[in-house]
Each structure stands twice: as structure tokens, then as C-alpha cells.
Amino acid sequence: MTDNGKQQMPFRLLLAVLLSTLAAGLGYAVLSLPSLAPGLSEQVAGKLETSGVSNPVTAVLLNFRAYDTLLELGVLLLALLGVWSLRGLPERRESSPGPVLDTLSRLLVPLLILVAGYLLWVGAYAPGGAFQAGSVLGAAGVLLLLAGWRPGARFAGLRLRIALVAGLGVFMGVGIMLILVGGHFLEYPPPFAAALILLIEAAATLSIGLTLAALFLGDRPETGARR
């Protein structure tokens, strides 16, 4: 190991120099910022009433910058498609869950689903929202998978795929529908903004949770048709 360490010494020195330069640059950038930078928070606060929600973060993510969130959902779906396209993954060792994990997952999964629903609902007024709720739902899925549950063939086919693309699909659908009724892409009319945001977030929560759990499972679930 010491030989290896000696060989790596110039490399490590170079790395230290580069990192110090980066740190110095970042420090300079932070210190040269004006101490009172209002940013865009005033514009957001001014338009908050028309956004349909009272939490400024959700207003930005789902209304003012909804396009970004739409693309994030697309990225998540692409990641899953990438994982599903991989062939010849090494098998994961299956281990029996044991009574503690088995019982605990039975108790925790309903609670996690409830928490996900709460986070989804509260996102309009306070910290929360689709990604947080979706990741809690995904954690419930991971817990189920760890406890030995596997999606059955009936669920793994078309239903799973529809649920996986529901978030992106509903988001796109709402955007296109708004163009058709004469607006711009994802420009919600204020009277319907709250309902549209909740609809999009509900579909997104389901899709995000399922996508994250499916990423954890790794293999493409057998649909039964191929067997």
C-alpha cells in the first residue's frame, strides 16, 4: 500500500492544488456577492395570488417554472428506461426478510402511503410536494421489495407502464390542453390553477414513487407474456 501511496503522490498534489484553486474561486464568488440580494422573491410574492397555491416554492416549481419540473419527470423516466434496457445484470442475492422486517413493513407501508398523501396535499401551503411525497412512496415500495414482495404478472404489464408515465403524461396533457383552449403551454388560468396543480402533482407522485421503487428493483418486471 505504501508503494501505491508514493506513486499516487504527484497525482494527489495536483488534485489538492486544483481543489484549492476551485475552493478559492468559490470563496471569492461567495464573498463578492452583495450582502442583500432580493433575487426573484419579490416577483414571486407579487404573483403568488394567481398561482393557485400559497407556498412560494410550489408556486415556482409547478406554475412559474413548471417546464423545469416537467423535464425533471422526463429525466426520471429516461433513467428507468436506461436501467430496463440493461441486459445481463448480475442476480441479486435474495435473502429471506425475517420476522422483524416482515412485520415492520406491514406496519410502515400504510403509514408511509398516508404520509405521502399528506405531503402531496400540504405542498400547496407549506414545505412538501410531489417529489417529496413521491420519494416517500418510493421508500414504501423499497420496503415492500426488501420484504420479498414482487409485482405480479397482472400488475407488471400495461398497468405498471401506464402508472409510470402517468406523471409526465398528465403534465403534458394539461399543457397541451391549455394550448388547445387558447392559452400558452402550461399557463394555468388562475381560477383552475389550484386544481390543475393538484392533479399534476397527484399523478407525478404516483409515477415518481413507482419509478424510484422500480429503479431499486432494477430488473424489468416479468409481464408473463414472455414466459
Added chain:
Amino acid sequence: METITVLQWAFDALLGAALLGLAWWLLDSAELFRAIVLFIAFGLLMALAWVRLDAPDVALAEAAIGAGLTGALLLAALARLESKNQTKTNHKDHRGTEVHDGQR
């Protein structure tokens, strides 16, 4: 009032130092399992840092996605890597116990 400010400064300094230390430690550890566990701990402390920065939204996302699910995904990937190694060389401990810990 003043003691509270001093305590907050001390807490923030400790948090920042712990984050940097954890980051260094996890990048430096050659054993993957330990690196993942340190990464999860890093994510949890990072969530705490976001709370201190008055960004509870980011803190929630960091705790749930950064620490929780990314950690689970990394552990799942590690399990697959190990089962691959195990089928190649059939005589290793289940965690590949050789600890490459040269620098420490």
C-alpha cells in the same frame, strides 16, 4: 440572546466541519459498503444544513431522496456487484472483507 447566537454559530461550524470531514472520509474509503453508509450519513447532515439555511423544502427532498433512496439504490447496486464477484471468485467473504485502508 447572545448565548443563543454563539450556540448557533458553534452548531453551524460543527455541522460544516462534520460535512467536510464526512465527505473526505467517504471519498477516501476504499471499502464500498462503508463509503455508502458514510454517504447516507452525509445526506442526513446535509438535510440538517438545509434546515439551518431556512430551506425546509430542499431539506425534505435531500433527506428522502439524497440520503434515503440514493443510499438504498447504491446498496442494491453493491449487492449486485458482490454477487457478480462471488460467482467469479467463489471464496470471498460476503462483504469482500479486504479493507483497503492505506492512507489511514
